[in-house]
Amino acid sequence: MSYFRDIRLINYRNFKDYSLEFTKNCNVLFGTNGSGKTNILEALSLFTKGRGIRKDQIKNFIKKNENNFINFSNFKQFDDSIELKVNSEKKNNKIIKKIFLNNDSSKKTIDHLYSLFSFLVFLPETERLFLSSPSFRRNFIDGFIFSKDNAYNILINKYKKNIIERSKILNLNDYETSWLDKLEENISNLGLEIYKARKLQIFSIQSHLSLLNEQQKLSFNKLIIKINDRFFNDGINIELYIKELKKYREIDKITGGAHIGPHKSDYIFQLDENILVSQLSTGQQKTIILLLYLAQSNYLVNECNLKPILLMDEICSHLDDINRKLLLKITEHFDLQIFMTGTDKNLFSFLSTNTNFCNITE
Ligand SMILES: Nc1ncnc2c1ncn2[C@@H]1O[C@H](COP(=O)(O)OP(=O)(O)O)[C@@H](O)[C@H]1O
Ligand SMILES: [Mg+2]
Known part of the structure; x- marks a missing residue:
């Protein structure tokens, strides 16, 4: 130890x-x-x-x-x-x-x-996880991924760098299209990797929670976590991603950033399909947060050997x-x-x- x-x-x-x-x-x-x-x-x-x-x-x-x-x-x-x-x-x-x-x-x-x-961190502001901004929830889940894989932040940083680079190029009056094509291909590859890591992370929390529920007779309702993202679904692939980025070039030029991608995702937390965790009482929300840490610890210790x-x-x-x-x-x-x-x-x-x-x- x-x-x-x-x-x-x-x-x-x-x-x-x-x-x-x-x-x-x-x-x-x-x-x-x-x-x-x-x-x-x-x-x-x-x-x-x-x-x-x-x-x-x-x-x-x-x-x-x-x-x-x-x-x-x-x-x-x-x-x-x-x-x-x-x-x-x-x-x-x-x-x-x-x-x-x-x-x-x-x-x-x-x-x-x-x-x-690695560290698993709870801060006072974590208390408001379900009421905070989408970016807060993204960072929270990303922090869990980082606790398993400390190379994950390299992926996130590369992705952000490529998005910034693309914005810069879009704002040039004259640019090589092949340069932009290459960047968008990179962004799509990195974006898909981030989606994949996040999907695995929320899947792991849910399955370890179910496991603990059974083994320890915790008798909590089933927790369901979904990625809420206008672009992401199980059918996305690299070609679709590249095509979509290309489609948004003109809009992204004006608004900056990129219209689609994992930097726009949010998560929805539900109990048993019909109860939104954000609508529970503060203390009940704290229960769910503690369950997330319990599930993540179980995942890291018993599945990842960390x-x-x-x-x-x-x-x-x-x-x-x-x-x-x-x-x-x-x-x-x-x-x-x-x-x-x-x-x-x-x-x-x-x-x-x-x-x-x-x-x-x-
Ligand atoms: N660079 C610094 N030099 C001196 N004092 C600092 C510095 N940074 C923070 N502090 C002080 O450290 C104190 C303790 O902070 P903190 O650890 O947040 O307290 P708490 O015990 O409430 O968690 C604060 O009063 C803050 O002003
Ligand atoms: Mg303090």
């Missing part, structure tokens, strides 16, 4: 020099608002690809009036102990982050590091008896390392006795 044994934060956000030790099971970070709980979850998330759970700019991680942050963690990987380090540094007038594994930052080593663990690390920020609102049991199941069923935050220790009294409570004070 892989897990973070500790963390040390130096000139990071509100912390001057702050250390914490963790257990390989459930860790609860509690403390008053502004004590730095979310900052600590974010610090953990910086030990992998990207700009962390809040997708902030690297310069904002540096404590005010300091030059650079530098964070350390001892990471346990089966019998090995790995020293992780991440810091900010200046490169060509930009502030970037750099990760080291046992003081080695070569591409090969860092790619290896990326393969060691052990995600769960970062759950302000997870305790709307916890009735049902939701508490679900959260308890997530913490106990998979033997995963979990980090939860909340303002009050008492909110977590339902957790098992081997929980590690950290009072965050700085």
Whole structure:
């Protein structure tokens, strides 16, 4: 099993020099608002690809009036102990982050590091998943895909780059059609790959939820997730896609972007075909959200042979008896390392006795 044994934060956000030790099971970070709980979850998330759970700019991680942050963690990987380090540094007038594994930052080593663990993240705004914008739901599902396959963001970025490139060409007065044709072919191929990954992801959540429902006698209604997209259906293929993009050239020239594609998709969540999840009460929506995390954990652990690390920020609102049991199941069923935050220790009294409570004070 892989897990973070500790963390040390130096000139990071509100912390001057702050250390914490963790257990390989459930860790609860509690403390008053502004004590730095979310900052600590974010610090953990910086030990992998990207700009962390809040997708902030690297310069904002540096404590005010300091030059650079530098964070350390001892990471346990089966019998090995790995020293992780991440810091900010200046490169060509930009502030970037750099990760080291046992003081080695070569591409090969860092790619290896990326393969060691992934995160499954719950943020306070996740609470409003079913009421938020389509792009919020797209990013949510994409985050689940990323927790299984960390190369997925490369696909998304390539797709976005090609869409931007196409917009630029469309706005030139004079361009080579073959150039545009080639781009649209690329976009179609990448777009189809994204649709495929998302279809597999929602299929996996649904099937693992059904499985859990049966095995654990959870007695929840069947959850149905559909991709809501004017273009996407099971019959689409590359030729249709290319043809459709070509058709929209004139419109896309005026409106920018592209009229069709996975960047326009939304998802519909239903219970048993006839109840929209968005119309349930806030607490009932929280139940569905917890079920999504339960299903995704089951999928990653039992089908993909992965052990995600769960970062759950302000997870305790709307916890009735049902939701508490679900959260308890997530913490106990998979033997995963979990980090939860909340303002009050008492909110977590339902957790098992081997929980590690950290009072965050700085
Ligand atoms: N770069 C920074 N330098 C100093 N303080 C910061 C920086 N970035 C954020 N903070 C402060 O960190 C504090 C804690 O933030 P946060 O982790 O979100 O608190 P919470 O415990 O409520 O989750 C905030 O008061 C914020 O002002
Ligand atoms: Mg917070």
